[in-house]
Amino acid sequence: MYPEELKYTDDHEWVRVENGKAYVGLTHYAQEQLGDVVFVELPDVGEEFEMGDSFGVVESVKTVSDLFMPIAGKVVEINEDLEDSPEAVNEEPYGQGWIIAIEIEDESQLDQLMDSEAYQKTLE
């Protein structure tokens, strides 16, 4: 449910580092809490944000929640498939349900994130 190779945030997001980019999505816990995801508001490619900034919004049938930057950087990819298939956030939160990729500015920010074990402790 919480893959070992990922990093996690207090905001229930995960980060996967791949080719100098940080892919970001919501954790299993987050998608379960949200319920059926019906809309994801994505940023534009090229937008830059500080760590902790809201970069988008995820909406379930009943709720509207902000998405937060796990680290600072420029958005270099967005998952446009979520426009037609927002349910991927529920069904494959670590796969097809990824949300954005960020160009990593400051590697040291990654060290501030939690590993799987530490994140799971926060859920207890």
Added chain:
Amino acid sequence: MTSETPLYERHVELGGKVVDFAGYKLPVQYSGIIEEHKAVRNGVGIFDVSHMGEFEFKGPQALDAVQKLIANNAAKLEVNQVLYTPMCYPDGGVVDDLLVYRLGEDRFLFVVNAANLDKDWEWVQENTKDFDAEIENQSPKTGQVALQGPKAQELLQKVYERDLDSIKFFWLDAEGKIAGQECMVSRTGYTGEDGFEIYAPNETIVDIFDAIWEAGKKFNLQPCGLGARDTLRFEAGLPLYGHELSPDINPLEARLKIFIDLEKEDFIGRDSLMEVREKGVERRIAGIEMKDKGIPRQGYPVEVDGEEVGFVTSGTFSPTLEKNLGIVMVKKEFAKTGSNLDIRIRKRLLEAEVVKLPFYKRR
């Protein structure tokens, strides 16, 4: 303080995600709002609505007391008939919307929103002092379940001893039993589907729920939470207090004209509503469909040519129509079907079009 309904243990056993709602621990969902919603549209779903409030009126002037409080006309009810009505303040704003059950010539039951229970009870007591009528708040001892969907009757008939065909829409039967327990059954609901609401004391509502649940296995009976209750009522264009109705919104603005009777004798709010009727409303409720991608939510501003003309009262993704829909309160001239409106959703201004309410009507 949060209370448990008599069915709380069932919610937990069935995997409900329990939240605090109007002072009660109630499931917002079980398997998922969309799945539950579709079960009610296509099959049958069961809801615990024990949080709803019940006030019983009896005595020689029970009808007079009821008539003073409500905007619709309870004198037109036959025994065993049910009425939907707003209950207004003197200025025409809404205290609550409720169902009135005529249980006898001089016996009535109000079924009110849980979120308004305390306020309603005070209001009812304050305004009925001069009547020879006994009024009792039965909410704490009354349980209620709603069985809703096209398969509701077929399922309920398996456990109900009397003929359900004889209970017409907005009528009740208080003579039947389920699982050997006395209950009151009405053909009413808040989903836009056929269905029933079943009332029984706290002590026996669990037996009734269990009997329906057991019989429901053959029907794929779906337990449903507050989330689906909201999306179902929304598609059916049924108002929700705190959204389409409030102390600041009168029933004429909320498209409830057919549920007020200005010709009956005096009732609280009548003069104000007469005045509104004569002058015409300045704003009213309308349905919208989003043209751009985004979901309208309560409180979002509605604009036309950069000018604010109203606000969103409810909005969601519609599981049946698979569209982003909203209900708005806007200046009358912008409430016509086909009008283009802009909805301010966070930083963006997104296009919507006024469409007819209700969004969904059962076949």
